[in-house]
Amino acid sequence: MKALILSCNTGGGHNSAARAIAEEMQDRGDEAYVLDYLCLAGEGVSRLVGDGYVQIVKKTPRLFGAAYKLGMCVSKLARKSPVYYLNGRMAKYLDRYLREHPVDVLVMPHLYPAETITYMRRRGMKLPLTVAVMTDYTCIPFWEETDCDYYVMSHEALRKSCVKRGLSQEKLLPFGIPVSRACRKQISKAEARKRLGLEADKKYFLAAGGSMGAGDLDEFLKALLSGVQEEKIIVICGSNQKAEQKLKKKYAEDKKVEILGFTTQMPLYLKACDVLFTKPGGLTSTEAAVAGVPMIHTNPIPGCETANRKFFVRSGMSWSAGTVKGQVKKGIELMRDPTAAERMKDCQKTQIDGDAAVRLYEFIREQVENRKI
Secondary structure, eight states, X not given: OEEEEEEOSSSHHHHHHHHHHHHHHHHTTXXXXXXXXXXXXXXXXXXXXXXXXXXXXXXXXHHHHHHHXXXXXXXXXXXXXXXXXXXXXXXXXXXXXXXXXXXXXXXXXXXXXXXXHHHHHHTTOOOOEEEEEOOSSSOOTTGGGOXXXXXXXXXXXXXXXXXXXXXXXXXXXXXOOOOOHHHHSOOOHHHHHHHHTOOTTSOEEEEEOTTTTOSOHHHHHHHHHTTOSSOEXXXXXXXXXXXXXXXXXXXXXXXXXXXXXXXXXXXHHHHHOSEEEEXXXXXXXXXXXXXXXXXXXXOOOTTHHHHHHHHHHHTTSOEEOSSHHHHHHXXXXXXXXXXXXXXXXXXXXXXXXXXXXXXXXXXXXXXXXXXXX
């Protein structure tokens, strides 16, 4: 089987899900390739869209939230959105690529390529099996105007809203968001700490900045330090190099704080820490739940992350508060209440399927084989 996984550089979650799907397929002996599909129109197009999106989210999150709400209105009123027609312009590039590199299945953990293949389908262009993967705990605007063969939902609870928005009941698959094998691997806290060089007998807070670098990590860290006692704090700034440099300089002499930039060891840090602070991105939240770490959700980027936080808090899989001080207070409370922490981990284990990548792979394999008969 040969699979092409189409993603887009508008946030790290889509690409992480894409890599998790490819990893599962490759480990089973199949061919799977992850492609930033906007690169088919040129590297400049990919940078323009990806960088523009990230800058809007980082610098004007309220504007992004307003655009998200507008998108919800447009999706209810318009037959086809501007997003559909803009992504339709990618059809000629993707069609050419597929003619030169035929595959058995297209997997899309992003709305944009799903819009493109819908445009292609309605113009009679040849397509393989198409599977879209939702990477948030809500049905975001414009999924309903796409026409894929199947849609992987992040949770069964989304089924009603997806159908209400116009997606076909028969096409919905409640497999969950795929995460890497490293997140799913059973490793004890002691072993994770040993591999990372952390102290075995300390309590650790982990604060993850996320690929967007949203929020003021300095303000958050200052508030957390005022409340900790013997606990230590690890801050992962991700791709936010400016925040990393600033925090390393400011807290160079503080032995309670360790500042890190981008790391490929995030699954180990999740398993090594006692309480995680993170913004409510769909992929990051899923990884944390699969790893089984008590979690405090910090301020969301308005839009789908608001829905993600609401879903996790309502399901008992995280706590949150409306202010930084409130979030810090909740985190310290969770750190010092082992019963509450265990109860949260139990909810995570009940609600989130860590084997989403496996279930998706097995489904795709069966569909591809049936098409060949």
